[in-house]
Structure formats: structure tokens, C-alpha cells
Amino acid sequence: MKYIPTFENFMNENFGSKFEDDYNRFTVEIERGYGWIDPEYVEETWKNTPAFTPFNTVKNEVFKRLIADDMLYFENDNDPDKKGKKVTNISQIK
Numbered sequence: 797m798k799y800i801p802t803f804e805n806f807m808n809e810n811f812g813s814k815f816e817d818d819y820n821r822f823t824v825e826i827e828r829g830y831g832w833i834d835p836e837y838v839e840e841t842w843k844n845t846p847a848f849t850p851f852n853t854v855k856n857e858v859f860k861r862l863i864a865d866d867m868l869y870f871e872n873d874n875d876p877d878k879k880g881k882k883v884t885n886i887s888q889i890k
Contacts, residue, residue, distance in 0.1 A: 814849055815854055822842055862883075
């Protein structure tokens, strides 16, 4: 049987606690701003935050955690500086 690592095993084997540190720094940056982020800006913001972990390897986990942490919202159509619709599932992100 082929070994398929869980996300946690993958992270521990490849990055250890680096991802946790990266994610914590990332959310601090979001909190310093509006306290929420539009999905369109997640990758760019991750890349602009000092991070060891490449975004493409943790993309889905980042989105899942942002949803769980109540930080992922679309911009308001009338005022992009305000929260719009809350993202509740990764499938809502194009």
C-alpha cells in the first residue's frame, strides 16, 4: 500500500513548525490591516509576508484556516475597504 501523508505529516516531515510560524505572521499582518482579507489578495499578501513555506504548497490549508479563523471575506461591492460576503467554503473562491 502506498503511503499518503496527511497535511500534518507532510508539514512535519518537510517544514516542521515553519508553516505554523509563517501562518501566525501572516494573520498578524491581516489583523494589522482590516482584520479580514479578500481571497484575491491572499497569495500576494502571503508572498509579501516573510514566509519560509511556498504558498503553492500550503494554499488550501491557508484558505481553510482563514475561513475557520473568520478572516476571509469578499470585498463589499460598494466600498472595497469594508467586508462583503463571508467566505464559508473554498469552493466559493474562483
